[in-house]
Amino acid sequence: MHPQRIPPQPGQESVWDYPRPPRLEDTSKHIQIIFNGVTIADTHRAKRVLETSHPPVYYIPPEDIQREYLVPSPRSTYCEWKGQGAYYTLIVGNKRADDVAWYYPNPTPAFASIKDYVAFYAAPMDACYVDGEKVQPQPGNFYGGWITQDIVGPFKGGPGSWGW
Known part of the structure; x- marks a missing residue:
């Protein structure tokens, strides 16, 4: 079963127009992440990965993150495009989120x-x-x-979408 593409309106992007293999691009959009009342990340220097059927994933430069809240995790995964991924657990005060952030310590050349x-x-x-x-x-x-008003799907990840 193939999903029915939602036609983008002016100013919108369809995830079905994103490439496979994924594309990496710089973005000057203002990215902010808040956890347990603390701004963990705040940047205008993120990069985003665009892949067919997926909303953008934003990667934040390490110097724009409050890294004292990140604790290395033993979890790892492998992406056929980016390589071996490593994870962080986020701890702010009495609140903890395990394996909530990931990065590539040695990405493939295309994602260096x-x-x-x-x-x-x-x-x-x-x-x-x-x-x-x-x-x-x-x-x-x-x-x-991350889904915003300027991104339309349908998006992979929901029930019934694994076969797309």
Whole structure:
């Protein structure tokens, strides 16, 4: 079964127009991440990964993250495009979110510019913002895309979408 593409309106992007293999691009959009009342990340220097059927995943430069709240995790995963991923647990005060952020310490050559940049799952956060708009997390709990008004789907990750 193939999903029915939602036609983008002016100023919108369809995730079905994103490439596979994914594309990496710089963005000057204002990215903010809040957890347990603390701004964990605040940047205009993120990079975003765009892949067919997925909302963008934003990677934050390490120097724009309050890294004292990140604790290395033993979890790792492998991406056929980016390589071996490593994870962080986020601890702020009495609140903890395990394996909530990931990065690539030795990415493939095509993704070398995101080395040590960190991406965050939106769902466990108090809020994640793109240019002041609170994002919606990508459906499911596997992918880490951020949905905003300027992105249309349908999005991979929800029930019945694994076969796309």
